[in-house]
Amino acid sequence: MIALLDTSVLVRYLTGEPPDQAERATALIEGDQELCVPVIALVETAYVLSTVYGVERARVVDVLIELLARVNITTHELSRERAAEALGLCRHSRRVSFADALIWAAAVSVDAEVFTFDQRFPAMQISRRLLS
Numbered sequence: 001m002i003a004l005l006d007t008s009v010l011v012r013y014l015t016g017e018p019p020d021q022a023e024r025a026t027a028l029i030e031g032d033q034e035l036c037v038p039v040i041a042l043v044e045t046a047y048v049l050s051t052v053y054g055v056e057r058a059r060v061v062d063v064l065i066e067l068l069a070r071v072n073i074t075t076h077e078l079s080r081e082r083a084a085e086a087l088g089l090c091r092h093s094r095r096v097s098f099a100d101a102l103i104w105a106a107a108v109s110v111d112a113e114v115f116t117f118d119q120r121f122p123a124m125q126i127s128r129r130l131l132s
Contacts, residue, residue: 003035004076007044010037014045014063015053029070030071037068039102042083046090046098061091078105095120 010019013025024128025044029035037051039052042064049055064087067073075083086105089096096104104122107114121128 002076003033004030005035005041007039007041007048010041010067011048014067015050029067029073032072034074036074036076039078039083039106042075042087043099043102046087052127057094058091059108061087078102078109082109089122096122 009028012021014030016022024120044095046060046064049060050057055063065084068075068084068087074080078086082105083102086101087098089101089104090098100118100121103114104126105110109124114121115129115131117131119130
């Protein structure tokens with residue numbers, strides 16, 4: 001059976017708050033159990049860290065990539081390398097949202113065409129069709 005991590009566990013682990021829940025999240029994530037992070041949990045965690053906790057965008061990217069680098073962590077729906085690549089698109093600019101970056105990664109992974117109204121949607125390595 002696969003063990004998925006919810007956003008709440010990731011946020012507790014990354015923020016240390018509240019301490020009792022952060023301690024349990026840390027024990028789980030830093031333990032030996034194989035754990036899987038759904039792509040939607042990455043998006044939600046990025047959103048919570050940046051909006052609720054005010055963490056700088058580049059730091060959000062760094063902590064999520066560090067999380068994905070743990071040997072007992074995998075990602076669901078994307079390879080961890082592709083997810084980290086997508087998060088990297090968000091590091092220096094608010095031009096690419098965390099959600100769009102991960103949708104882009106999904107498109108690259110399955111060689112898909114993306115239909116969008118968003119001219120800022122990443123276009124490298126994929127076919128992006130703007131609906132205007």
